[in-house]
Amino acid sequence: MIEMIAALQPLVVGVVLIWSARVKLFSRHAAAAAGRSALVRLVGPDRALPAYRLLGGVELALGGLLLLPPVLRSEGVAATVLSAGFLAYLGYARRVAPTSSCGCLSASTAPVSGRGMARAGLLVVAGGLSVLAGGGWLAALAARPVVGVTVLVGELAAVVALSPELDRAWLLPLRQLRVRLTHPLRGGSGVPLLATVQQLQLSDAYRRVASLLRSDVREHWDDDGWRFVLHAARFQGRPVTAVFAVPLADAQPGSVRVAVVDDATGHTLLRLAGTPPAAGPHLAVVPA
Structure with a gap:
């Protein structure tokens, strides 16, 4: 050979x-x-x-x-x-x-x-x-x-x-x-990720946990009318993931929700619900 x-x-x-x-x-x-x-x-x-x-x-x-x-x-x-x-x-x-x-x-x-x-x-x-x-x-x-x-x-x-x-x-x-095939600025809904991030950053939920965040957007996906956006964070001295839920059909910042999930155990340490809509999905407790 x-x-x-x-x-x-x-x-x-x-x-x-x-x-x-x-x-x-x-x-x-x-x-x-x-x-x-x-x-x-x-x-x-x-x-x-x-x-x-x-x-x-x-x-x-x-x-x-x-x-x-x-x-x-x-x-x-x-x-x-x-x-x-x-x-x-x-x-x-x-x-x-x-x-x-x-x-x-x-x-x-x-x-x-x-x-x-x-x-x-x-x-x-x-x-x-x-x-x-x-x-x-x-x-x-x-x-x-x-x-x-x-x-x-x-x-x-x-x-x-x-x-x-x-x-x-x-x-x-x-x-x-790759850009044409994956549309990186769009989730499956056709809503640009930038629009979601702008709505997220104007929300009360984001402002209340902003001091905990340690990264930009790490991951995002769409599910049942919501876009879930993940940030790395630290809470009470431990590494966590901030999971934001942003409704795709409601552009109001007040409807954004957030859960802080412990990276090591997967337990939800903090959950902040937005204002309307009053009914919405419960954030899954999953390891980051």
């Missing part, structure tokens, strides 16, 4: 290097990306762009050699040295120019971070494994295609996940999809 993984590393490193070279050599934003990078501090503002282009040329040449047969041990050594250089550069940039942009896999602005350094470390490991490759990546894929494709997809996904400059391409759309 380790032999097959090692044989696939030239393909992984080669693809990443060629992708990185594409940005440095062919992007119309390459000059701006170079100007935002730590190369300005390292080689000076006038040499930053030529150094950026030169690095792209090295990446393109080495990436092409890694992808094309035959696989030579010297190519793996060169890939390892280059990846180690990336890691050292990122460490330098984080120390002397923490606000500089990485400029590695995209022209987008992305400050040097632990994720980028972890990506460089992953490439160092991949380059080191490629030195051990006993055969070409094409033969390894042909011998065990399912396992090989799984390894490749997993490694390339890790590279993307560790690349802050690529977040706009996958992480932002994923977050937008």
Whole structure:
């Protein structure tokens, strides 16, 4: 198994290097990306762009050699040295120019971070494994295609996940999809959570226990026409949960109720009922 993984590393490193070279050599934003990078501090503002282009040329040449047969041990050594250089550069940039942009896999602005350094470390490991490759990546894929494709997809996904400059391409759309599916500002009733919090904070029940609260809203859910809103609190020196009940159909602050529940035992230590409606649910005594 380790032999097959090692044989696939030239393909992984080669693809990443060629992708990185594409940005440095062919992007119309390459000059701006170079100007935002730590190369300005390292080689000076006038040499930053030529150094950026030169690095792209090295990446393109080495990436092409890694992808094309035959696989030579010297190519793996060169890939390892280059990846180690990336890691050292990122460490330098984080120390002397923490606000500089990485400029590695995209022209987008992305400050040097632990994720980028972890990506460089992953490439160092991949380059080191490629030195051990006993055969070409094409033969390894042909011998065990399912396992090989799984390894490749997993490694390339890790590279993307560790690349802050690529977040706009996958992480932002994923977050937008989650917002569309979960509607975080709405409970099941369609009443915005913000409206509930405003009603809650204007209530007498909230004012009477406000000094006990130790958190913002921790949890909320809707049940039988009521929205239950939980806050962490302390009461008589013990950790408790303040459980507010806010009617969804009544916008009056006076109708808000609250119970203070002991976190350790689940016992209700304090219960304050609002004014109308006079009839309402009894707050369940549940562990927080």
